[in-house]
Each structure stands twice: as C-alpha cells, then as structure tokens.
Amino acid sequence: MSGNRVVVYKGPGEVAVETIDYPKLEIPKEVAQGMGIKQAAPHAVILKLVTTNICGSDQHMVRGRTTAPVGQTLGHEITGEVVEVGDDVLFVKPGDICSVPFNIACGRCRMCNEGKTGICLNVNPARAGAAYGYVDMGGWLGGQAEYVMIPFADFNLLKFPDRDQALEKILDLTMLSDIFPTGYHGAYTAGVTTGSTVYVAGAGPVGLAAAHAAQLLGASVVIVGDMQADRLEQARSFGCETVDLSSGNSLVDMVEQVLGEPEVDAAVDAVGFEARGHGEGAAEAPATVLNDIMTLARAGASLGIPGLYVTGDPGAVDDAAKEGQIGVKLGLGWAKSHAFVTGQCPVKKYNRQLMNMILADKAHVAKAVNAKTIGLDDAPRGYQEFDAGAATKYVIDPHGYVGSAA
Numbered sequence: 260m261s262g263n264r265v266v267v268y269k270g271p272g273e274v275a276v277e278t279i280d281y282p283k284l285e286i287p288k289e290v291a292q293g294m295g296i297k298q299a300a301p302h303a304v305i306l307k308l309v310t311t312n313i314c315g316s317d318q319h320m321v322r323g324r325t326t327a328p329v330g331q332t333l334g335h336e337i338t339g340e341v342v343e344v345g346d347d348v349l350f351v352k353p354g355d356i357c358s359v360p361f362n363i364a365c366g367r368c369r370m371c372n373e374g375k376t377g378i379c380l381n382v383n384p385a386r387a388g389a390a391y392g393y394v395d396m397g398g399w400l401g402g403q404a405e406y407v408m409i410p411f412a413d414f415n416l417l418k419f420p421d422r423d424q425a426l427e428k429i430l431d432l433t434m435l436s437d438i439f440p441t442g443y444h445g446a447y448t449a450g451v452t453t454g455s456t457v458y459v460a461g462a463g464p465v466g467l468a469a470a471h472a473a474q475l476l477g478a479s480v481v482i483v484g485d486m487q488a489d490r491l492e493q494a495r496s497f498g499c500e501t502v503d504l505s506s507g508n509s510l511v512d513m514v515e516q517v518l519g520e521p522e523v524d525a526a527v528d529a530v531g532f533e534a535r536g537h538g539e540g541a542a543e544a545p546a547t548v549l550n551d552i553m554t555l556a557r558a559g560a561s562l563g564i565p566g567l568y569v570t571g572d573p574g575a576v577d578d579a580a581k582e583g584q585i586g587v588k589l590g591l592g593w594a595k596s597h598a599f600v601t602g603q604c605p606v607k608k609y610n611r612q613l614m615n616m617i618l619a620d621k622a623h624v625a626k627a628v629n630a631k632t633i634g635l636d637d638a639p640r641g642y643q644e645f646d647a648g649a650a651t652k653y654v655i656d657p658h659g660y661v662g663s664a665a
Contacts, residue, residue: 264657265404266638268331271323272646274639279332279400282408284345287398293384301347304412306339309356309426309660310433310632311403313641313653315463315531316567320394321642324533324574327394334403335361335391336436338429340660341416342406350413356425357416358435358614359409360606363389363399366414377603382410388603395571403638405657417610424618429661430625430632431617433654434468439613439624441565441604442468442529446476448600449525449563453477458514458523458555460548462490462501464628464652465565466529470499471627473525475616482517484510484551486535489650497627507538510551524560526552531566532575532585543576546585553592561598568601628652632661 262278269275284303291298311334320327337359341351351357363383364376370387371379378387383397392401400407409415417435419425425432446469451457457473459466462485473481474497483494486505494501502513515521528548536544552562568583575581592599616622630652633641641653656662 263404263406264635265401266333266635268320268327268329268333270329272321274321274333274642276636276638282400282406284343284408286410289398290382290384294381296381300408300410301345302412303345303408303410304341304348304351304416305343306337306357306359306407306409307342308337308339308402308405308407308657310338310429311655311657312336312433312436312438313403313638313645313655314437315465316393318642318646319533319567319569322574322646324572325394325569326571326573331392331394332401332404333392334401335393336433336438337361337391337402337407337409338433338436339407344412348412351416351418354422355418356422357418358432358610359402360415360417360610361390361437362603362606363391363397363410364415364607366411371414374608375605376607377605390603403635403655405635417614419614420618426660428617430630430654431623432614434624434628434630434652435606435610435614435617437604437606438464438468438628438652439472439622440606440609441465442470443472443609443613444604445469445527445529445563445565446473446525447563448561449527450561451476451478451525454479455524456518457481458526458552459483459529460527460551461485461529461566462487462494462650463529466527467494467628468624469527469529469563469565470494471497471622471624473527474498475622480518482514482523487648487650490648493629493650504537505539510537511554514555521555522557523555524557525563526556526560527563528552528566532568532572532583545576545580546587550588550591553588553595553597556595556597558595560595561600562592564599564601565604625652630654632656
C-alpha cells in the first residue's frame with residue numbers, strides 16, 4: 260500500500276480529505292520517547308475501515324474551540340476489518356471485524372488493571388488517557404480514514420462473533436466505539452434504574468444514545484432538552500418526552516408539566532462546555548447545563564457528565580473559561596449531596612454487553628440517533644450539516660461495506 264486517505268482539520272470550520280502514508284505497526288514517536296518504550300509495535304494491527312463516525316467531540320476541534328493544530332487528523336469512532344497483524348498479536352486475525360474503543364489503552368498499567376481504560380498511564384506522555392485523532396491525546400493518527408493502526412490489539416479490539424451478522428447490524432455496532440457506551444455510561448453513572456425519571460440535556464447523538472440507554476436501564480420517563488426542533492423530534496421518535504429550551508420557559512416548570520413534580524431521579528449532561536443559556540438566540544454560558552441538572556436532580560441523586568469539558572478553549576466567552584474555569588454552582592450540588600461522574604467513558608467496561616444487546620435485537624441505537632451513511636469524500640459536507648444542527652449521526656463508509664451489506 261502506498262497511501263491512506265484521511266480526514267484532516269484545516270482550520271476553524273474546515274476539514275479536507277488528504278493522503279498520508281499507509282500506517283505502520285509503530286506507535287507515535289512522541290509516545291515512544293515520552294514513555295521510554297519502543298516505537299515498533301508487534302502488539303498492533305492494521306484495520307481497513309468498515310465504518311468511522313463523525314462525533315460531536317470532533318466538532319469542538321473543527322469549530323476552533325480547542326488547541327488542535329492545523330493538520331490534526333480526525334476520527335476516534337472506529338470499526339474495521341483486520342488486514343495485518345503484528346508478531347505478538349495472538350487472538351485476532353486477518354478478516355476479523357472488530358469494534359475499537361476510542362480510548363487507547365495498554366492493558367498493562369494500574370488504571371487498565373482497575374478497568375479505568377479512559378485514563379491509561381502508558382499511551383500519552385502529557386496526561387493520563389489517549390484517543391485516536393484528537394488534540395492533546397498522544398498524537399495517535401485519526402480513524403476517519405481508509406486504514407488505521409490499532410496498538411495493544413488483543414486488549415483493545417472487540418471482535419464480532421459472526422461476520423455476516425455484524426455487517427447486517429453494522430449501523431448499530433458502529434456506535435460501540437464511542438457514543439453508545441458513552442451515553443450508557445452517562446445514564447448508568449447517573450443511577451438510572453427501574454422506574455427512574457431521567458433528564459438528559461442535549462439531543463445530539465450522545466444525548467440520544469443516553470436517552471436510549473436510560474430506556475434500556477428501565478427508566479419510566481426520559482425527558483430530553485434541546486433547542487433544535489429536529490433533534491427534539493428525533494428524541495420523541497423513540498418514546499422520549501422533550502422540553503424546548505429555546506422557548507424561554509422555565510426548565511423546572513416544563514419538567515413539572517411532564518412529571519407532575521419539579522425534579523428527576525437522575526440527570527445527564529450530554530452537552531459539555533459549549534452550552535448556551537435558555538431562550539431563542541441565547542448566548543454561550545458554559546456552566547448552564549451543569550447548573551440545570553443540579554437544579555433538577557433530587558437530593559441524593561447522581562449526575563452523569565459525559566459531555567466534554569476542556570482545559571484549553573481559545574474561543575471561550577471569558578478568560579476563566581479559556582482555562583476550563585466556569586461558573587458552576589457547586590454549593591447547590593453540595594447542599595443536595597449530589598454525586599458527579601465525569602471524564603472519558605471507559606468503553607471496554609460496557610461495549611461487550613452492549614454488543615450482545617444489539618446482536619440479540621434488544622438495542623436499536625442507530626435508529627435512536629438517526630444514523631446516515633456517507634462516503635469518505637462526503638466527510639466535509641457531513642461536518643457542515645452536523646454543525647448546523649442536523650438530527651443525524653453521520654457514519655462514514657470508506658470502502659462500501661455498508662452498501663454491500665444492505
């Protein structure tokens with residue numbers, strides 16, 4: 260192979276598909292040097308991409324809201340077919356179709372041994388935790404591409420048991436790399452259980468996945484809040500109640516109209532640091548959602564926070580927010596004895612069980628998030644439409660696997 264086409268960040272609001280070198284069985288030089296380990300990666304595989312999805316986290320970079328440099332390769336939601344294996348790979352082989360957790364994990368460090376694969380200690384010299392195609396996450400190449408290298412493959416890859424069945428359900432299974440486990444993590448860590456009433460802030464793909472996950476966990480009522488009419492309609496399409504935050508009406512009052520009481524048992528923040536205030540045309544106010552869910556959640560509740568918060572935001576509304584300091588009413592959460600769960604979802608904690616739910620036809624996350632397939636060359640258009648608020652989860656199909664399965 261002589262090349263590999265990949266989606267690249269070109270500056271605020273712009274991505275392009277460019278050709279880079281075909282991947283090698285090597286880890287990034289900066290990781291090898293920073294961690295004092297060999298660059299050669301006999302523990303790695305090369306995947307031919309089956310599907311790779313556009314994520315809201317990618318949009319933060321593309322909007323210029325992170326410190327991502329021009330030329331940053333993109334894509335951390337990866338499903339692929341193994342085409343090359345290193346000498347130390349024992350349990351996957353060419354032809355296997357696998358889901359790749361967006362967390363890169365060594366499988367050997369203290370955090371990995373504790374199941375906290377989102378904060379692996381051996382894959383990023385700068386901080387705990389790494390991801391493919393993401394700023395400050397170790398320099399690993401992105402997977403919105405034709406081919407990608409996956410390190411520590413025996414640990415990281417989730418092999419689908421049957422190739423034909425996997426391709427038949429690929430639009431659901433592609434969500435296992437990130438948004439389905441992330442949404443589930445948000446609902447699960449918020450304490451959603453049989454009969455729970457739940458508020459999910461944000462009707463983007465992660466919020467919709469969290470809402471679907473809350474239903475799977477047994478919630479009696481799931482309320483989704485957003486400002487986009489199409490996204491709220493998408494939430495209603497699989498049985499959620501909704502509140503329109505652009506209306507300017509009190510969120511507490513709107514929830515009370517649905518439930519008959521002004522509080523919920525569990526709440527999830529699926530928005531993150533680019534949150535806006537309430538009302539049509541409301542300005543950015545990054546603490547809005549965190550303060551909302553503390554206000555709505557009953558005393559003693561847990562708050563699941565899969566929405567992304569960053570330590571560097573050059574486009575923030577003020578100097579404090581540029582460093583990740585936002586006006587959270589922590590005293591309110593303290594007074595109500597709330598538990599906060601933040602950070603990257605440890606995908607491996609959930610992905611096998613969620614795969615089983617999909618294969619058993621119990622979970623239909625692709626329908627919940629309105630998955631739509633596009634080609635690799637259509638990625639720039641997909642980014643534009645997603646940024647404009649499309650109620651769609653864009654699934655890139657670089658090699659026509661989805662089309663051939665259909």
